[in-house]
Amino acid sequence: MSKKSTDKLWLSGNEALALGAYEAGVKVASGYPGTPSTEIMENLSKYDGVYTEWAPNEKVGLEVALGASFVGVRALATMKHVGMNVAADPLFTSAYTGIRGGLVIINADDPEMHSSQNEQDNRNYAFAAKLPMLEPCDPQEAKEFLKTAYWLSEGYDTPVIVRTTTRIAHVKGQVSPGEKTSSSVKPEIVKDAAKFVMLPANARNRRKFVTERMKKLSEFAETFPENRIEWGDGTRGFITSGISYLYVKEVFPEASVLKLGMVWPLPEKMIRSFAEQVDELFIVEELDPFLELHIKAMGIRCHGKDLIPAEGELNPGIVKKAITGEESSGFAPVALPPRPPNMCPGCPHRGLFYALAKQKVFVAGDIGCYTLGFLPPLSSMDSCVCMGAGVSAVHGMAKALGEEGMGKEVAVIGDSTFAHSGITGLLNIVYNDSYSTVIILDNRITAMTGQQPNPGSGTNIKGEPAQMLNFEELCRAIGVRNVVTFNPHKINEARKILKEEINRPEPSVVISRAPCVLIPSEKKRVKVPYRTRLENCTGCMACLGLGCPAIHWVPITPEEAAKLGFKEKQKGHSQISVELCNGCGQCAELCKFDAIGKEEDR
């Protein structure tokens, strides 16, 4: 829904960034899916003249983009904030090598952790890696800033980071398309060891260059038009950037505002002059006191995190209350049953976690839809830290507990996550020999972020056929002697296999394989829903242990029980919502009373 027949387009921040990359003449783009960054690469893959790909992880993605830049084309890497941690290794040294073709890294932070395991503030990476960072406030700016970033990158021989947050990435607004620009750099192989070979002697020279470059960029920041002062009433002055700028304008439309389009390095003279001309200075920013600390380090007095929360997202109401003390006019909340996210009806992960819950082991989990296996009634995940952590941690547990721990812990990791960061952990299990068991939840797709293909899918970002990673062969090649594959919808078989493998005194891998219900081929497949055969239901609640959204409990009174032909003491019965059922059959497998079946079986 991105095209419109008038001049302006209606785009999300991510769609605008894709258009910006196209208009900037990007030739090579690589990234790993991660909310809220995913749609940038997805949309860019639809434009002609730009090569796009899903890399196995963000480090690979940034290195691919760096290689493209080294031979003189404009390159892009995209990632979410925690992906930047994975890509940090090449990031810090690319600050030294600099670039040939423009190189931009789009980094999407997730304040409030809508879909993340932490809310780190990646503006700190710009400071730590000594790289310039631009921060747009809406989709139009996102597109323009990306083009500016390429101009800066080539002008100052530097990678440039463009930082967004959820409320830039997933906000839609009107965007004017612009001219296509291009690089003056010629695509060719250029050997330049002093610039590209970062061993100590060369790196020390480049270190000096980095200092000089940041000094020049600080001077540029003073005249950069996107660092701008909007003069208003001089009693309150605000320094702000990104989405926080819009909240300040919403609440204080008459105030003086210094809007920073570039959040690193900072325009010290401009900030100093602004501070002198307002009675009271407020720094409004989400998460860390990043601007505040650097402004205070200039010796400038200001309010910041003494008033503005450092946790979670801001909104106009929070900004207003923090500065003026005025409360919102909304009604007080009412206590209600919670509604957390849940796995889909027919999700293969549900069968695996149901079977796993019966093993009473510590489940070292990982990042993906399957992290929802933590929630009751499955309650079948005991840790979740970062991509790949479960596989490495289960080995640490085995080494810590020795024989005492055998059969008491297991790692669970998705197919995409395994390709991202699980393989090295598994290699460690084999090399350093522990009895650990790793379960790979292979649903053929990167599901949580919206069904992106990965090395195990057999297709690339454009849906074209691609080499399909064979997980069984890979595990055996690493040296795992016990590799078993099963269908998690067959819960009873899954339980048997899990018991055997978890208790095996040597490394083993269990591949739980069934496709995600949301991939196109599964969506198209005609599914016959299951139905409750009410007359057979004893109210044992076994099927409810799955926590499937298509099954619910109907409580009944003794009179109703009698009327329905149940035993008087039966407290209720299960009911399948036929319109939600995807026909996976897990519940039918669990039912011992033939109370769940397909219509066609009758």
Next chain:
Amino acid sequence: MNGKGNILFCGVGGQGILLASEVTAYSLLAAGMEVRKSEVHGMAQRGGSVTAHLRYGGKVYSPLISPGEADIVVAFEMMEAVRYLPYMHSGSKIIVNTHKIYPPVVATGKMVYPENVLDELTSRDIHVRELNAFDIANGVGEVRAVNIVMVGVLSTYLPVDEQVYVDVMHERIPERFRDVNIRAFQEGRKTAAL
């Protein structure tokens, strides 16, 4: 309703809230208004409580509606209508789909779905319009068109001609789903007129 406002869409992930907010946004844009919309993707969409914020008319800065500032709430599920009470103010209008979707704690029998939950709204100074959009969508032959039934009701609250919505749906909805969605839209409008 004047030419400016804040609309909060809320419901359960998977109910088509994003499409409903898109059709509404495109229709307001086609009527020449400035529009901003904010939504959340990823984990939040998996059957959890979800929202989309839409602001239109005048100079719109913030893409988020502040608590207490939603003029119209479009609630796709009955209990979710009450969950977002802090966004409503005296005089807010709310369109409620009375169809219930049980969250896991209710479905598994651990908690009960609150009875007469809409009393929380009607007992306050809020204009409540109830309808069972699930039954209406079922009636036009497509239970997944609940979202467009809701757009149909909402359209009667907004200063945009009916034809603009129909044109937008012709432009934006794939052909095989188009007719049933337009019927769902019109049934929504009829219900609003009752």
